């Protein structure tokens with residue numbers, strides 16, 4: 555069953571996010587990670603797409619390999635700020651050739667677009683969703699932000715824009731990572747009140763260090779609960795202690811989300827398998843050795 559169908563049935567969906575590696579060594583590590591994570595029978599894996607405008611086919615190529623060689627159901631992220639409509643149509647053609655029919659439609663971050671690569675055809679993800687819908691044959695997802703997108707004036711304003719993205723054709727949403735489930739549940743309530751009724755898959759990631767925590771707070775503007783902050787400070791510099799603390803924290807978060815009705819989990823893996831396996835083992839208790 556396709557994961558988009560599964561999402562509609564109420565069965566929990568589990569997925570992992572990868573990014574395209576740049577070196578041969580990192581590519582080999584990612585393939586090992588994919589092999590490890592295949593044992594968990596994920597409903598899909600997704601592959602990020604740089605919004606820089608450089609090497610747009612890196613994502614397409616990796617998606618093709620993960621699908622053809624690993625037999626994984628794949629979602630290709632696709633950003634639009636650095637592309638014309640014609641380029642987007644060409645990338646869609648490439649995905650079709652690889653039999654990839656799932657796209658997470660994204661705007662991308664303006665500051666990541668390399669100088670001179672910004673195009674004028676797209677300003678927001680909803681426009682890309684509308685074009686992908688017109689292309690036909692793709693199951694389209696979108697991003698959402700339980701604590702609001704950093705550029706939005708308020709959560710309500712952000713959700714009003716999100717409604718446009720869903721109305722344009724986004725069939726499901728994946729959230730920005732968050733560390734306090736209260737944000738997710740409040741977001742769901744507000745989204746439902748705004749008429750957004752598509753599944754919202756929570757994105758989770760275990761923190762690996764103090765610096766990473768500071769980056770998330772400043773770049774992504776996500777809140778760090780006191781308990782998490784204290785743990786990260788306590789275990790900073792102790793790799794194994796940090797790993798256990800972070801996995802336990804994310805597992806507790808995951809369990810509460812699933813019990814509270816979340817349609818599944820999307821794990822940001824950073825191309826590593828250990829934490830994802832440990833979290834799913836804690837949550838599902840059925841991961842083979």
Ligand code: FAD
Pocket residue numbers: 601602603604605606631632633659660661662663664666677678679680696697698703704705706711712713715716719728729730731757
């Ligand atoms: P949009 O939905 O376009 O929203 C961006 C901002 O514009 C929001 O503040 C929104 O409220 C506002 N807005 C929307 N429409 C309008 C309008 N008509 N008028 C005025 N304001 C409007 N980045 C990458 O580069 N590559 C990736 O692979 C990638 N994957 C991601 C996966 C997930 C699950 C998430 C949550 C984010 C991902 N990102 C990725 C980051 C994302 O590209 C950035 O957060 C980007 O700033 C916003 O993208 P979006 O698709 O949410 O944009």
